[in-house]
Amino acid sequence: MVSSQSTSPTIEYDAFLFDLDGTLLDTADDLGTALNTVLRSQQLDTVSREVYRAAASNGAAALLEVGFKDKWGEQPQAQLVKQLIDAYAANIAKHTTCFAGIEPLLIELERKNIKWGIMTNKPGFLTAPLVAAIPALKNACVVISGDTLAEAKPSPLPLLHCAKLMGVAPNRCLYIGDALRDIQAGKAAGMHTATALWGYVPNLTEVLSWQADFNWQSPIEGFNHI
Structure with missing residues (x-):
């Protein structure tokens, strides 16, 4: 303590x-839901609450990096950030x-x-x-x-x-x-x-x-x- x-x-x-x-x-679960929506759209594994919660205060790009891991640098980052933000905005206070x-x-x-x-x-x-x-x-x-x-x-x-x-x-x-x-x-x-x-x-x-x-x-x- x-x-x-x-x-x-x-x-x-x-x-x-x-x-x-x-x-x-x-806000972690709504942010994580948006992240997992993007990951599923890219045929990637979703991440658990324990994983996405740690990045929940750090913005969309940080969340996506957690999900894409070492593949993040190869991605169309601006496009994916927009996709995540759009998904989040559509359900901003569900959880x-x-x-x-x-x-x-x-x-x-x-x-x-x-x-x-x-x-x-x-x-x-x-x-x-x-x-x-x-x-x-x-x-x-x-x-x-x-x-x-x-x-x-x-x-x-x-x-x-x-x-x-x-x-x-x-x-x-x-x-x-x-x-x-x-x-x-x-x-x-x-x-x-x-x-x-x-x-x-x-x-x-x-x-x-x-x-x-x-x-x-x-x-x-x-x-x-x-």
Whole structure:
């Protein structure tokens, strides 16, 4: 069991910002279904949840590489990425749900009048319908996608943009994510960071090397900072 806290003291924040895939939402099965649809169309073996889940936060090309393995470099990659995205967009929230503990955390943030928002590298044309399909996310103060600005994570610019729109100082924000780029972006923006260990994280040794301020086993640990 890893400690939920590394070096930072318990702090109460004015705003929480969240990554989307692997942090707020378990989107792996819808992404994996899209991947397997592409693989079947190419007469290739499908992959298991255990395999595709590890790549679920890393974008369409990373998912396809998991499926095609050493054959990926020989493929018409742009065409296959489009095929996967089209398949995913057609069934974007069929199996997707909030991770356990997310809804209570969001409810408590709202009860305490603490702002919360979403900053994801997912493109806006996928982010908007996905967020709209999940009732628990309807009260997000801000939703920023990977193509909202000219730069995406690990650039700090989208997170700084979120803070500006919310009217909150960056150093009073906590950013929660499940990938190295999330922690890098949060640190570069001057925010505190928390790793979502329930998400699509790699091995624990690698996660600890990111040196987030907190490593949360469950979203409920966020109650300690409200």
